[in-house]
Amino acid sequence: MSHLSSLATAADPRPVAGPSSWDQARQLAHAAGQAAAMPVTRLPLARCAGLTLAAPLAAQGNLPAFRTCCMDGWAVRGPGPWRVVGQVLAGASPAALTVDGTAVQVATGAPVPTGATAILRAEDGVLVDDRVHGAPRTRPEWREIGEETRVGELLLPAGVEVTPAVLGLAAASGHDDLPVRPAPSAAVLVFGDELLAAGPPAGGRIRDALGPSVPAWLRWLGARPDQPPQPLPDTFDGHVAALEGALTRADLVCATGGTMRGPADQLRPALLELGAELVVDCVAVRPGHPMLLARLLGPAGMVRFVAGLPGNPQAAVAALVTLVAPLLAGLRGRPLPAARRAALGAPVPGRLGGTALLPVRYDEDGLVRPLPHTGPAMLRGLAEADGYAVLRPGAGTDIGDTVPVLPLPGDGR
Numbered sequence: 478m479s480h481l482s483s484l485a486t487a488a489d490p491r492p493v494a495g496p497s498s499w500d501q502a503r504q505l506a507h508a509a510g511q512a513a514a515m516p517v518t519r520l521p522l523a524r525c526a527g528l529t530l531a532a533p534l535a536a537q538g539n540l541p542a543f544r545t546c547c548m549d550g551w552a553v554r555g556p557g558p559w560r561v562v563g564q565v566l567a568g569a570s571p572a573a574l575t576v577d578g579t580a581v582q583v584a585t586g587a588p589v590p591t592g593a594t595a596i597l598r599a600e601d602g603v604l605v606d607d608r609v610h611g612a613p614r615t616r617p618e619w620r621e622i623g624e625e626t627r628v629g630e631l632l633l634p635a636g637v638e639v640t641p642a643v644l645g646l647a648a649a650s651g652h653d654d655l656p657v658r659p660a661p662s663a664a665v666l667v668f669g670d671e672l673l674a675a676g677p678p679a680g681g682r683i684r685d686a687l688g689p690s691v692p693a694w695l696r697w698l699g700a701r702p703d704q705p706p707q708p709l710p711d712t713f714d715g716h717v718a719a720l721e722g723a724l725t726r727a728d729l730v731c732a733t734g735g736t737m738r739g740p741a742d743q744l745r746p747a748l749l750e751l752g753a754e755l756v757v758d759c760v761a762v763r764p765g766h767p768m769l770l771a772r773l774l775g776p777a778g779m780v781r782f783v784a785g786l787p788g789n790p791q792a793a794v795a796a797l798v799t800l801v802a803p804l805l806a807g808l809r810g811r812p813l814p815a816a817r818r819a820a821l822g823a824p825v826p827g828r829l830g831g832t833a834l835l836p837v838r839y840d841e842d843g844l845v846r847p848l849p850h851t852g853p854a855m856l857r858g859l860a861e862a863d864g865y866a867v868l869r870p871g872a873g874t875d876i877g878d879t880v881p882v883l884p885l886p887g888d889g890r
């Protein structure tokens with residue numbers, strides 16, 4: 478008897494019966510993630526990189542906080558030459574310059590003394606005895622208080638990634654910690670009696686291509702995967718036990734293989750046994766049409782997700798970009814991942830109905846070209862790809878037609 482309970486009352490958004498269109502599937506996955514978004518927590522800056530800012534970022538202080546010298550040289554008052562009466566380094570609190578014809582030596586980053594009328598750069602001045610001679614440049618060589626931001630000013634909206642630049646800005650404007658949505662935890666379960674965990678394919682068995690790669694895809698998509706998976710046998714009981722175990726420790730479980738309805742395919746029966754609700758059940762996309770997204774309640778009453786990734790390796794990746802990327806974006810408080818548009822540099826060969834995800838590479842003119850070796854069971858083309866061109870039903874597929882392109886890891890290499 479399972480100790481996971483079903484989600485009869487928490488049905489937002491409503492799942493659809495039968496295959497979804499590719500766009501519908503992404504929206505359903507994203508909305509399901511948003512409805513179960515990771516709780517906001519406050520973390521020190523050192524632990525915020527890559528997470529999502531959960532509230533607008535406002536400046537805690539003026540930037541700069543004081544009139545700041547931009548050049549090494551002298552802060553001077555009135556017309557020259559100037560008698561040098563002292564020195565001001567960064568971090569100091571200088572006395573005012575009160576007498577015309579006087580100067581203090583200043584360092585970049587030092588507060589400009591009140592009363593200074595200009596900065597004379599070190600390379601523009603000549604010191605003779607205790608007097609400095611030269612001509613200050615016409616543009617002020619300091620940054621004014623609040624020139625970059627005023628205290629309280631909105632710097633960034635909620636929902637953006639805490640990039641290295643955001644971390645630096647937050648620190649510069651006075652923050653020690655930030656409200657963030659943490660990375661969802663993820664577990665990967667790889668099913669298949671035919672799978673070898675090491676060495677080349679032999680004796681009718683093949684090498685597991687997903688155990689070593691799906692955790693890396695999940696990390697790229699902003700999740701926190703646990704230990705590398707070992708292939709598991711294709712039994713019903715094995716599926717139920719492995720899913721139950723993984724759901725106790727992960728917000729998202731990605732299970733590979735067994736998504737069809739063949740004699741060895743146990744994922745759907747196991748999810749049924751666990752009381753899961755299907756948010757998306759098959760998608761009109763190639764490759765990867767048997768992909769699914771299920772939702773259930775974990776032991777602590779937390780909403781958990783299971784993504785069913787088809788066993789064909791490229792079909793599994795198609796499921797990652799179609800269902801898992803939008804789900805994780807929703808869980809992380811981010812918008813639905815956007816595609817850029819690019820023109821086709823070569824025609825796309827004839828295709829069947831539904832949406833096609835086509836691995837493409839940018840050429841030097843910024844056009845995208847389809848790659849060879851891109852069948853559902855192949856990873857060779859994908860390993861060279863910069864992105865997936867999204868060919869919706871009826872999309873133009875001639876040279877010059879523009880198509881959306883979802884970026885893949887390695888884009889811009």
Ligand SMILES: Nc1nc2c(c(=O)[nH]1)N[C@H]1C(S)=C(S)[C@@H](COP(=O)(O)OP(=O)(O)OC[C@H]3O[C@@H](n4cnc5c(N)ncnc54)[C@H](O)[C@@H]3O)O[C@H]1N2
Pocket residue numbers: 667668669671672683684685686687688733734735736737738742765766767786787788789790792853
């Ligand atoms: N009667 C039908 N059969 C199939 C259909 C269909 O429409 N009607 N669709 C095919 C498509 S398309 C796909 S995709 C697969 C999905 O199958 P499953 O998710 O049930 O996956 P498996 O049957 O377990 O495996 C499929 C294929 O992939 C290989 N595989 C599995 N796991 C791995 C792995 N970790 N690393 C490398 N390769 C893996 C497995 O050996 C099979 O060759 O169903 C088709 N069948």
Ligand code: MOO
Pocket residue numbers: 763764765766767787789791792853854
């Ligand atoms: O869904 Mo399958 O990927 O077309 O091989």
